[in-house]
Amino acid sequence: MNIEISAQSVKELREKTSAGMMDCKKALIENKGDFEKAMESLRQKGLASANKKASRITAEGTIQSYIHTGGKLGVLVELNCETDFVARREEFQELAKNIAMQIAASPSVEYINLQHIPNIIVQKEKETESLKEDLSKKPPEIREKIAEGRLQKRLKELTLIEQPFIRDPSITVEDLIKQTISKLGENIQVRRFERFILGEGIEKRQDDFSTEVNKLIKK
The missing domain is CATH 3.30.479.20 (Elongation factor Ts, dimerisation domain)
Structure with missing residues (x-):
């Protein structure tokens, strides 16, 4: 059974994915008009294409x-x-x-x-997670698994x-x-x-207000 694909659907899919008009129409046909599935299909193809280009020189x-x-x-x-x-x-x-x-x-x-x-940062973060107090009473294998999960989360934050x-x-x-x-x-x-x-790394003056007042009184 032929699926009727409207020009409006093709246009909308193109706007959301930046894919070519024919690619958008083809994706909609292959996914029987399901807009979300067509969008995911184009996204996956785009990511696959991007991965192939990852080794090319960028100067x-x-x-x-x-x-x-x-x-x-x-x-x-x-x-x-x-x-x-x-x-x-x-x-x-x-x-x-x-x-x-x-x-x-x-x-x-x-x-x-x-x-x-750097590996030294990875090891430092791993040690920090492994020594956290809430893991101290857990079995070694459980402790290691939780610490590894937390480590990966921390590294992604960086x-x-x-x-x-x-x-x-x-x-x-x-x-x-x-x-x-x-x-x-x-x-x-x-x-x-x-x-x-701004000001990062500069040692800022930290005056003790009460001390300064006493100095002025004694003058």
Whole structure:
């Protein structure tokens, strides 16, 4: 039985997935008009395509900045792609802005991905979780399993691409990047980032107010 697919459904699916019109129509036909299944099918194909491009060299791109209101927090991020043509695309620039904003909104994030976390940090976090008081009376195998689960959760808190995207928490930053890869047809990688907090690292003067008052009285 032929499924009648409306132009409106195809248009709506394209707007939500950024896939081509024919791909959207094909996905709807294959999923018998089920919009949600068609959207998931396109998402999976897009992610698979993005994974294939992950090893390609990225030497072009942009350095994007984000300054939070008040000028007390700033972020610089380098986002790379394969060609200058894609680097100038509006979608690529928008992705860079979103990632810079994500970093500003994620104070716990220190690394791009799990592979970038130094082993010494992983071991330190593992030891911290293993020694927590609430695990002390549990059997060793249970304690280790719980500690490992907590460790993985903690490591994800430290990494950028594992974060729920601030504008759509149903996807991660990694998903967002892969969606853009699928749309633009090039590998895209976050190379590095830096967060700047006004006054960070400067020893601020901590005056004891009562002591200062006594000094003034004695003068």
